[in-house]
Amino acid sequence: MLIAAILFMVVLGTVIFNFMSPWTFLELGSNWALIDFTVLVTFVICGVAFVILGLYMVWWVYKYRYVPGRLAEYEPENPKLEARLTIITTIGVVVMLAPGLVAWDQYVRVPPDATELEVNSEQWKWSYRLPGEDGIFGFAHNKYITFENPMGIKDGDPYAEDDIIITSQTVKIPIDRKVKVLLRSKDVLHDFWVPEIRAKMDSVPGMVTYFWFQPTLLGEFDVLCAELCGRGHHTMRGEMHVVSLDEYETWLGAQLTWAEMKAGAVPLSPQALQGRSIAESNGCFACHSLDGSRMVGPTWTNLWGSTVQMEDGTSLVVDEEYVRESIAEPDVKIREGYGPEMVAAELTDEEVAAVIDFLKSQVQEESSEQVESVE
Amino acid sequence: MATAEIPYQETVPLHHPKTWLGKYVFSQDHKVIAVQYGITAMAVGLVALVLSWLMRIQIAFPGFLEGFGADEYLSSITMHGMIMVIYLLTAFLLGAFGNFCVPLMCGARDMVFPFVNMLSYWVYLISVLVLLVVYPLMLFTDIQATGAGWTLYPPQTITAGTPGADWGIVLMLASLAIFIVAFTMGGLNYITTILQARTRGMTLMRMPLTVWGIFIATFLGLIAFPALFVSAVMMLLDRLIGTSFFMPAIVSLGQKLEYSGGQPLLFQHLFWFFGHPEVYIVALPAFGVVSDLISVHARKNIFGYRMMVWAIVAIGILSLIVWAHHMYVAGMHPAFGFFFATTTLIIAVPTAIKVYNWTLTLWRANIKLTVPMLFALSFVLTFIMGGITGLFLGNVIIDIPLSDTYFVVAHFHMVMGVSPILAIFGGIYHWYPKLTGRMLNDTVGKIHFYFTFVGTYVIYFPMHYLGFVGVPRRYYETALGGHFPDWYPVSAHHLNIFITIAALIVGAAQMLFIYNLVHSYFKGKKASDNPWGANSLEWRTPQTPPSHGNWDERLPTVHRWAYDFGVPGHDTDHIPQDVPRKESA
């Protein structure tokens, strides 16, 4: 009879765990209360069905255990009972489905007063674009992407000039204002997700996908990538700050428009420029940021000449020897707090020298360009 | 009923090999092929089990494993998933159980084309070798196993940011294509045997539910695998010669790629047109096996046989029109959400009926708590849990917050990982005596059972709650730079450590099972012809284990369904299918 006891413990344990569990949805930070309601309805119906079925099983396994010589009841079928059970199940399904479909209808119907926010995703970072004063995004396509034009904005599109470009991983949005999130991807599938908001959607290269929400909770929330996007997937985290309207306006005023960004680009020496394009085509910027933020690997801002802590407790100054070694054999010296993720790049001596020139250019000058600092 | 004719299959000449090689290696006997499939599937399953250990250790104790970086983690999740779904579950349920059960339960001498059936196994073996050759290659070359996730979503699969995007993925796709060839050869045999080579008196509505499950599952496979085949071919072309089927214009890690105009979503549609029926390719045979186990060991007829058959058929048909419920957040047209949520929840009705009927079979039964029965009971409870969490995810709006979290991981492990595995274990404990002529050790079997059932339940049930918290799946590390983010409380990490320890124990407990299989083969108690007192034809063979050709000169004649247990006015509690009906009854 051990099995009856174990089955009973499992059913009981399931129920107890459910009510005792400290792990549940994070506090709702948006208008999507209907999602939580649908989850609750489903929880109740499914939970009741689970408990009833489980307990019947336990009871019957116990009650009708084997007695030699006894015959089981011979009842091949019972159409009435089967019909009843089918109807009850169907009703349960309809009750669960109905609020779900209503909520989905709201989810895909964006209210006309929603403001637009474009989220750009790439391996493995986020960036954002706002349509600016005219309320219209300039046309953008992956084929226009260059280093200076990371979002692929079409050259000469008049709507693009006032678009606000946010290359930082952090975006701020004002509370209670409906937001339509437009998602684009530079390379592979990503998924913009803030657990507190509940909503999410994949970004697909070659397409613009969308969802909408209305933030109702002030706070700083993590943005997670919820679609596997390669080896840095788990590090692809941004932040979304839901702030008061005043704070938002202040923040917005400090952001650069596309026109300002084009005009304000800091010119680089030819060697540094060459170093940058070498670094870019070797995929360095997927893991090393140029704005001081932490990604898979350490940032390159102010890296050159600085003293860094190593995993084994030693420290060293970033010099040519160290950079050369780190490019050729990245696993030999690991920075404190980072993993052995880097893939070695095969560069010639001249190429490394160019990259070092670029590293040198990333000392101090950057700070004036990057108005927004993380935290 | 036309039973007068002598079936062609009674006189069909069988290939009787003289050499040892022909008898045990290149055998055309369906039972030997079943064993070959079973052993290969279990062996490759052990590889996947070890991979799951590595991943769990990384999740609970990040950095503990030297050299197990994000690349290795991602290739482990990919290989684990693909092996478990295709090379273990599909191969075992259809390759091993399908081969063993179909001819025996239908009363046939063998599959209709034994040579093709043999080829099916050898091609399957090749696909397994092509899949696993990546591990020796990893040791000696730069080639890595693909880390694209078992869903292989482009563009990520073949771009530089993913481990194994150069050659690992090519091996994976080639292996899948070869597997599909193998499956097709086997599947054509199963279906033709079931449709055209049953014995006298064996009507479709007298077939045991195991055969029904295998029948519909195979049919689904023949319809669904082509979609995987086509997507594998197209992706191989994208990868190898630079076509742009699935690849739009992208800038990958700073490099503009030559692709343009392709559709990543097209791949997802093709993949899930295969992928969702695949769930039922695995589940339906498990349903069938469990139905038979419950009926035999509860000494009672399966409740509502006809309803069970029609539920299998209905699930099979519906499973072809629910695929996009895997893509609610993929960015497809929103209108699809309404359609696929509705069809998905409709499929819950026939599935629920099956659960009710299993439970109702227990009512006023005479339940023998043998090891196969324990597995069958645990299957039902696990399947209920997996099924109701499916109602969460099938409902489009609930899927929005839960997709790509550990809720999904927990759900599909419950419903199509653990449940079919429990059914497979139950089936092995049930049919082992017929296959080998010896019983498996009961005590070891019970210990194995409790570890497996309780262990898997405590692994996967709490995991759902990690999903509610919002822990995303496929994260190499949830904490970044050594500190936990706000949404991932320390208590959740402790839960992860608990799950890892449970997973290590459950995995180790499987060694008991392997020990039992091997030990009992040589030292086990001798089995009688029909140790469980079952009714279906495989227990009525003149020899145990059945000889090549299964029956004597004359094939058995079937007079009743397979579930005549506890028939009133009868002196035994069961009447095998080939016992004639009394005129007086």
Add this chain to the structure above:
Amino acid sequence: MTDATAPSTTESILTSTARDWSSDVTTFKGVPWGKAMMWIFLVSDTFIFTCFLVSYMTVRMTVTDPWPNPSEVFALAIPNELFGWQFLESPIPVPLLLIAIMTFVLISSSGTMAMAVNMGYQRNKKGVVLLMSATALLGFTFVAMQGYEWSKLIFEEEVAPWNNPMGAAQFGSFFFMVTGFHGLHVSAGVIYLAIIAYRVGRGHYDKTNFEIVEITGLYWHFVDLVWVFIFALFYLW
């Protein structure tokens, strides 16, 4: 097929189907195993081509780059001279000429195959061998012409699976993939036909009802039928 258990004509199809499905031993009465297996295989194969063609249609409908006009791309000029004999002022380009001939050849091969099956019913071995060989020959001609069409596309129009100077790269990708896959089916069918014809000639099937001819025919008709869809979707759209 005639059979002792074949339903009488007074029975409705529904009743006889229900009876067949609820009977023992076989579901399809009088159908040999090989034929049943071929039918099921063709169902599976249908899904392969369906997936290819549906993928093609979705991409074709959504791709933004221009799609080449098939009646220009696949035009073939009637030459104005042959072996030095000039009979026309200048070459006349005819849209889809080659494809029309190819389709005609393939459909004709279906006709000879049907005749071969008929000969099989009559146990006329010589007729079977002759007509199956003719079918194989027509099939081979089809593949050869397809080879010519491919080379014309590759070398004259410079279309490659990954490249298309006239617009969307997917045009070349899908065209070569789908016609290539179909061409593989035809080639396999030609080999299959040749083997079976040879074995029929050698008296390999004398003890049977020559079902094998019918089974081969099923496959061949299927390949032809698929061509009709490919023809309509690639050349007429």
